[in-house]
Amino acid sequence: MTRAELIQQIKTKRSFLCVGLDTDITKIPTHLLEEEDPIFAFNKAIIAATEDLCVAYKPNIAFYESYGVKGWLSLQKTWEALPKNCFSIADAKRGDIGNTSNMYAQAFFDEQQSGLGFDSLTIAPYMGNDSVTPFLAYKDKWAIVLALTSNQGSLDFQNFKNAEGKQLFEEVIDKVNTWGTPENTMYVVGATRGEGFLKIREHAPDHFLLVPGVGAQGGSLSDVCQYGMNKDCGLLVNSTRGIIYASQGKDFAERAREEAILLQQEMEVELIKAGIID
Numbered sequence: 001m002t003r004a005e006l007i008q009q010i011k012t013k014r015s016f017l018c019v020g021l022d023t024d025i026t027k028i029p030t031h032l033l034e035e036e037d038p039i040f041a042f043n044k045a046i047i048a049a050t051e052d053l054c055v056a057y058k059p060n061i062a063f064y065e066s067y068g069v070k071g072w073l074s075l076q077k078t079w080e081a082l083p084k085n086c087f088s089i090a091d092a093k094r095g096d097i098g099n100t101s102n103m104y105a106q107a108f109f110d111e112q113q114s115g116l117g118f119d120s121l122t123i124a125p126y127m128g129n130d131s132v133t134p135f136l137a138y139k140d141k142w143a144i145v146l147a148l149t150s151n152q153g154s155l156d157f158q159n160f161k162n163a164e165g166k167q168l169f170e171e172v173i174d175k176v177n178t179w180g181t182p183e184n185t186m187y188v189v190g191a192t193r194g195e196g197f198l199k200i201r202e203h204a205p206d207h208f209l210l211v212p213g214v215g216a217q218g219g220s221l222s223d224v225c226q227y228g229m230n231k232d233c234g235l236l237v238n239s240t241r242g243i244i245y246a247s248q249g250k251d252f253a254e255r256a257r258e259e260a261i262l263l264q265q266e267m268e269v270e271l272i273k274a275g276i277i278d
Ligand SMILES: O=c1ccn([C@@H]2O[C@H](COP(=O)(O)O)[C@@H](O)[C@H]2O)c(=O)[nH]1
Pocket: 020, 022, 060, 091, 148, 149, 150, 151, 188, 189, 190, 212, 213, 214, 215, 216, 217, 238, 239, 240, 241, 242
């Protein structure tokens, strides 16, 4: 999906919601365990309940690869079931020496080879240029690079200052900006970072940001919008547990929809406030 198509979807759906698909077999309703592929059955129901309310889906790959071959099959079926008008994110946080990154890119982008054709992949940039650039070689595919993450441990490295007072996450963005463009690169910035978005926007005014951390991690959507929204919206705000595990009963899909509606409504207000939609 191109940047222009993504922006159009945001305007059409009046939403910049990304629904996370971190499907944990111990948390899904027990009646689904009778299905041949409970993880896929759960995902299919969540997608049907939310597809008109969100513009993106983000399966976290750990939740699939932890089940080995069976998990990869669930992921492949899930990817096939994603609506074509939604941006797909494989949250795998890959990155390795160049030839290995090239294989990761094939695994997630090259549908003919791997059966998976995600629009984007999350990337850990620690290994530098050759670990990131193979993902940028694919037309209309995106590298979503970790910048300032939502977790407590992000403070261990990402805020480190060099002699000039520049923080590591700023250096990451400046450097990655020289390899990719706002047409093929996004940055991960946690919703828990509040005013930190101001600094991010100094370095990446035009890029889309993937923003996890609302819902279960307590990040504030209104702070994210106040400090992080740009003229095209420039935000994909993810919620996973807050939506998909709103209920663990038979009403799980309806309850997921209700939670997604609450976020979509808040997002619509923010988009109107910013003059992006009427
Ligand atoms: O900084 C980051 C980067 C990635 N994540 C991932 O996003 C979702 C968040 O799930 P919630 O249930 O909404 O907390 C999950 O897949 C994380 O691995 C993140 O949280 N923070």
